[in-house]
Amino acid sequence: MGQQETLQRSCRRTGEICRNITRKEIVAIAINNGWEVVPAGKEQLKACKKGHSSVPIPGHRDSTIVPNGTAHKVIKSLQQPSVKDVEYINANHKPQKVSNFYKAKINQLEVQLAAANSTNKKLKDDVEAAIDLAAETETRNAELSKEIYRQKYWIEGLKQEIANLIQQKAQQDKEMLVIAEEVEQVEQKELRIKTGGEKLTRFSRRLKPKLRLELQQIIQWLTEENL
Structure with missing residues (x-):
């Protein structure tokens, strides 16, 4: 019964992670689980690890939100026990040891979730700061454009005054x-x-x-x- 509850808890935690998860967060989970993420063509990625089948990581950009079902399948594949893990479970098939094995996996998953949330918050703060900076820059650019137009108008007027003075000087020279x-x-x-x-x-x-x-x-x- 304890092993079944542990498995159910693992499935629930995996489901929580899969909600609105991005490709970048899945990549972070794969790396934290010892996978190597490599290009798979057409801007897609795949995770590779010795003793496992490669796992495709969907999405064309890091910010792409992966659908819950697809994300659940990918994360479950990334957390599948390796050949050595299966041998360990088979060799230590006692319920308590098996339960401890899955508890360790859950703890690892919770650490990865906390890291992903922290990264997501930092990215959100960076985006908000970038938006504020862009708005401030746009306002400053508008002010500079007005100042440049004012200076240009003043310079044109000054050039006209100089031209008039030159014309007057020429007329005075002629009269003299x-x-x-x-x-x-x-x-x-x-x-x-x-x-x-x-x-x-x-x-x-x-x-x-x-x-x-x-x-x-x-x-x-x-x-x-x-x-």
Whole structure:
């Protein structure tokens, strides 16, 4: 009776483990039971161990949830006793020894379940942290995009102001050039008048007093008229 209860308890614990179990958790159970997990093609895996038949591990990703029935069959296969275990049971077929053997298997299974739950919790925490980080990054990126757009708009306005200043400077340079040419023309005209007046003054010294007076009046008029 004790052996039957132990077997029933083992089946119940296996059923608990199989609920919503992922491929990654099955792989962890296989490794903890001494199996080697190798690729089996098309992203599938299989567990291999000396003295056992290979056990296919379903699922195409580590996060794939394996159906309860399939998971139960796989885990049961992973926990099947090896040839040495069968020999041990056959050689020690007393109920107490057989019961102890299955109790050890149950304890091992509970340790694996606790490890799987711990791994699952850690993965869940990592996923939540990654989601928070992604949300924070997205918010920061949105703020940076707004700032970049504002700076770009400011730079475009600044470039337009610079272009306007350059245009104004060119127009001022053009106007200054015209003014400089006009000043030069005036200065040349004044120089010619001054030179002409000096020549007429020297010439007037050769004239008779009456003509000299009239010529000096003309020189004065020309000089004052062009000042």
